[in-house]
Amino acid sequence: MKITRIETIPIQIPIEPTRATRGARGSHLTSPFLLVRIHTDEGLTGLGEVSCTPGWSGEDQVTAAHIIARYIAPRLIGENPTEVERLTATMRTAVANNPFTKSGLEIALWDLLGKSVGLPVYRLLGGPVRDFVPTKYSVSGLAPERAAEIAAWAVAQGFRTMKVKVGIEPEEDIARVRAVREAVGPDVRLGVDANGGWSARTAIRTIRRLEEFNIYFAEQPVPDLDVAWLSDVRAHVSVPVMADESVYTLQDAMAVVRAGAADVLSVYIGKGGGIGPARKVAAVAEAAGLTCTIGSNLELGIANAAMIHLAMATPGIGAEEFPCDILSPFFYEDDVLAEPLPITGGSARPTERPGLGVALDEEKVAHYRVG
Ligand SMILES: [Mg+2]
Secondary structure, eight states: OOEEEEEEEEEOOOBOGGGOEEETTEEEOOOOEEEEEEEETTSOEEEEEEOOOHHHHSOOHHHHHHHIIIIIHHHHTTSOTTOHHHHHHHHHHHSSSOHHHHHHHHHHHHHHHHHHHTOBHHHHTTOOSSSSEEBOEEEOSOOHHHHHHHHHHHHHHTOOEEEEEOOSOHHHHHHHHHHHHHHHOTTSEEEEEOTTOSOHHHHHHHHHHHGGGTEEEEEOOSOTTOHHHHHHHHHHOSSOEEESTTOSSHHHHHHHHHTTOOSEEEEOHHHHTSHHHHHHHHHHHHHTTOEEEEOOSOOOHHHHHHHHHHHHHOTTBOTTTSOBOOOGGGTBSOOSBSSOOSEETTEEOOOSSSBTOOOBOHHHHHHHBOO
């Protein structure tokens, strides 16, 4: 089997206005994503999604399409798409950075490998280490009353774990977490995600005050510029510290481990450039006695499917203790999948269909296509 053509489709699906997320890095109001279709000479097609967030990695649907067409497609066309590991290395050297763009192609390669042998991706990765993937909700950094309403709504949807966006203004952050705790009661597990919005000093002081509300992790309390800042915070608070923005690559994960900067790593399909790189980050965490969760930048269905396969088959992802952010169907008005994934409030499951197990609804793709 050989790759004959790589097609990219810029799309944008509206976010339900009352769900738009606000955090320390701004508000996520639109998702200018890129669908990827890898065509082959045997008629099989691999599906991928570049779920890029410009404020995170500097990628958007225009840069992603350009990088693929100009630098990566010429290196992949004519190659055997089932040689996923080798082609991942090819992409790494074809152009620097742009991990979310590369991940859109990498998951399409996994999709093709699965389709070519008739197995779902999680079985190719070694099979299930859990029956389903526990998931959590993310409560936007809004005014306390509004955040409390959203949290109560999330409980009604079935979520028993959630995180609250903080890192915006300490007093307001504390008021928000207090309101959410009062709304959800004592039995819902609550973490906080500051998206790097606090200084180390503010983080230490604020996290200590938040302990009153029984928070069980503090995600990316300080900016991602120096892991020593994260280590400082971790040395002075008792709740587990999670590194998200600080960990993109395998080497980032190693640096966090060496610095003793975190208890939990938040892995994404996008940050490292695909499912394979994310599994390596999880293995580093496992070797160091840490655990991982899966974070989100509001992926659409194709990337959600990839996240589910990753979590199903990766022991280094401790989804029972730190449920994954496979939550975007609760944020979007629609998706481009022909059939929605089995994602509910609190759990996500893969399908048994080959590859990623998803198909596109072509009418919806045409409807949400932009530019
Ligand atoms: Mg995060």
